[in-house]
Amino acid sequence: MEESRFWSLVAAAVSFEEGERIIDTQALEDALLPLSNDELRGFETVRAELMARSYTTELWGAAYLLNGGCSDDGFEYFRAGLILLGRELFERVLKSPDELADIFQEEFELEDAMHVASDILKDRTGEYPGIRAPYPELAPFWDFDDAAEMSKRYPKLSSTIHG
Secondary structure (H helix, E strand, C coil): CCHHHHHHHHHHHEEEECCEEEECHHHHHHHHCCCCHHHHHHHHHHHHHHHHHCCCHHHHHHHHHHHCCCCHHHHHHHHHHHHHCCHHHHHHHHHCHHHHHHCCCCCCCCHHHCCHHHHHHHHHHCCCCCCCCCCCCCCCCCCCCCHHHHHHHCHHHHHHHHC
């Protein structure tokens, strides 16, 4: 599946109510159900590639700051939800994780978004496809609990969270 098709399908999961962004994994599932098994595997392949692309220390630090902590699983759920925000916001946050300040005012993780296409495939075939892309090496971590360091790296996000 081409990435542009992936993003058009993801757009089905986002709506706005009174100016607030609503992420609806059921709407995504409804958009994916008509796809063939091969198309679903293609969707899951693109999702896995985007998950790998967003596996960065810089984004992890921002997720840690936003969520008041961020485990390995929490970072997976965070990135899965970030993908559901759509291409423009995903790319913007990858380029500058501090841009999360313009998007969120509170904790954000979306575990339900992790494997919508894979779950449909498992229901259809009885097997979970387990499609993954290799993750890159992370840059060295810094102390995510060091408020001064986090403020320096994420001035907008730190200001939003700490006032």
